[in-house]
Amino acid sequence: MSESKPYFSLTKPDPRRWVALVVVLIAAFRDAVDVTVVHIAIPDIQADTGASLSQIQWITGGYALSYALGLITGGRLGDLFGRKKIFLLGVAGFTLTSLVCGLAGTPEVLLAGRIAQGAMAALMVPQVLSIIHVTFPTSERGKVFGVYGAVMALGTLAGPLVGALLVQWNLFDLAWRPIFLVNLPLGAAGLIAGALLIRESKGERAQRLDGVGVALATAGLLMLVLPLTQGRELGWPAWTYASMAGALPVLALFVAWERHLTRHGGSPLVVLSLFSRRSFAGGQSVQLLFGLASGVFFLAWTLYLQLGLGFSPLKAGLSGMPLSAAMMAGAGLSMQVLVPSFGRRALQGGALLAVAGMLLFAVFAVFAVFATRYGTDIALWQTMLPLIPMGLGMGLIIAPLTDLVLSEVPHQHAGSASGLTSTTMQLGQAVGVALSSVVFFGHLGAGDPAARAHALPDAFTGSLWYVATAFAAAFALLFTLPRRTRTSSTDSTPEHTEKQKQEPQPIA
Structure with missing residues (x-):
């Protein structure tokens, strides 16, 4: 056991923890809504921006991909630099990228905004569970995680309906754009409330981030997903097959690197020994x-x-x-x-x-x-x-x-x-x-x-x-x-x- 003192004492629960919980749950709700809110607006987005089929796929799937690739890394960054700090960075980034998406005039800008929005969600969302874990005593966590699950389910339910209402209402003659712009006031309020109410915490034994692992995993997965998305529209050129084939050795190299880090006492991005179970x-x-x-x-x-x-x-x-x-x-x-x-x-x-x-x-x-x-x-x-x-x-x-x-x-x-x-x-x-x-x-x-x-x-x-x-x-x-x-x-x-x-x- 480390002799260093905890970043803050868990024997005295934060008196503001329930108000802080509302702040982080609203952030989690925003992410759950944004995963599904775009689906309903796809026809309007395509008609307005002239997006191609592959661009439509990336506008919906690019968010999920960048979010998936960044989740573990986002959690590690919170352990290293402070969960409150990374959470607020994610909230600010999610809000700014929502503005980019809402103002996008071309499918390329919207696509870039969605990918960046997913990356910012990957910074924001892992800190929600981490902050709950270190803020609430063990006796309260079961109740809190139950509330968290209900909020995420509600977000999934609300996403398509919120998107449909905003598109149907055509607020300020903006068509589909309010599905993103509605994040601006929520984000600003979240930044202020989070800065005032959330207590900072860090992982006591956090180690260096596995940058090589992040790069290899990202490259391998992109080499697999990109040709699947673009291949049919482009007529399956040779590079699509080469990319998918090349993804396998890159991912194999990722596994070898993670094993190398584990053997030498490093901090791998993925604990491979878990898969032996x-x-x-x-x-x-x-x-x-x-x-x-x-x-x-x-x-x-x-x-x-x-x-x-x-x-x-x-x-x-x-x-x-x-x-x-x-x-x-x-x-x-x-x-x-x-x-x-x-x-x-x-x-x-x-x-x-x-x-x-x-x-x-x-x-x-x-x-x-x-x-x-x-x-x-x-x-x-x-x-x-x-x-x-x-x-x-x-x-x-x-x-x-x-x-x-x-x-x-x-x-x-x-x-x-x-x-x-x-x-x-x-x-x-x-x-x-x-x-x-x-x-x-x-x-x-x-x-x-x-x-x-x-x-x-x-x-x-x-x-x-x-x-x-x-x-x-x-x-x-x-x-x-x-x-x-x-x-x-x-x-x-x-x-x-x-x-x-x-x-x-x-x-x-």
Whole structure:
């Protein structure tokens, strides 16, 4: 144990911690909204800026990719330089990049703004959990993390609806731009409140940032995702295949470097020994598949509703409400009733429910032929119904998955493992959006999607089979998780509890 004094005493909880919690939760809510708010505005953005299909994919997927690549690094920077300091830097950067996105006159500027916005979110969001961890005593953390989960679910629910309302209202004749500009007053208020209310903290044993690991991981993933996004539109030139092939040795070099750092007592970006545990490796695979499925589905679904069915942004936003509501219901049911009684089988039931939702969507799309037969006269219930089993299924899995994955992880690696789990999901979403180039736009064919509305039902139906396959594969991989959550006996000893009070673990 280090002899240095803690950055501040955990024996005297910060009296302002509940007000500070509101500040950091608003920041987390802003990120959850911005992940989904753009989907509803895609047709308006494309019509206004003339963005190409690949640019539209990058406007949605670029945020997720830069966010995923920066999550672990953002957490480490908070440990090194101060969590409050990095949080406020992230809030300021997120606000400025939102302004860039809102004022963008070309798709190139909007794309650059979205990528930068994702990078700023990667600085801001990891500090939320870290600040909660070091600000609240152990007895209060369960309640606080429950509130955090509810806020994130609410953000997912609010994103499409907020985007639809702002586009529909056309405030100050700005069309889609208020979906970004609304962040400006929230960001300014967050900066002032955060500076006044949040107490600073650092990791006691934080080491140097693994810059080489960051560079290698970023390069390898970009070499994989870029050709997937650009390849179809460019006719799959030779460089796309070379890039995807070259990504493998770069990522292999990243793994070799991380092992080298571990052997020599360094601070690797990724703790590779975690993957030797079957439950952890399997859980990360499930997270990746869920990210892939959602990345493919939400982009295709949004274009299908608005361009294929002729839904207004508001009607499309309302169509998505059952999904988020069902996710919240499934999460509560899973954590409170099903997982305590059935363990892993509750999650597997959720995967099968999600598959059922996709199959029901496919039946509706094939037999109703919404776009050509019914057009805008389609009832909302016909687009909402398949989302209920899908949302319930996703809620049954997402809520308890982290707990089950971490149940076999040593306590000293819990922070790093949590960061990896978040990163895997975000990376999966980014790759899923990139794969839409093949599984959705490939079915749609060449040309502007708005001019090919007649082909959208077939393209959407084709993409659903990929999503259903991803959920089915998640069902199989869930067998790698333990049947029940197991807590190590060492985690509940008085000595361990006292040590935890004195030595907060940094969250990556």
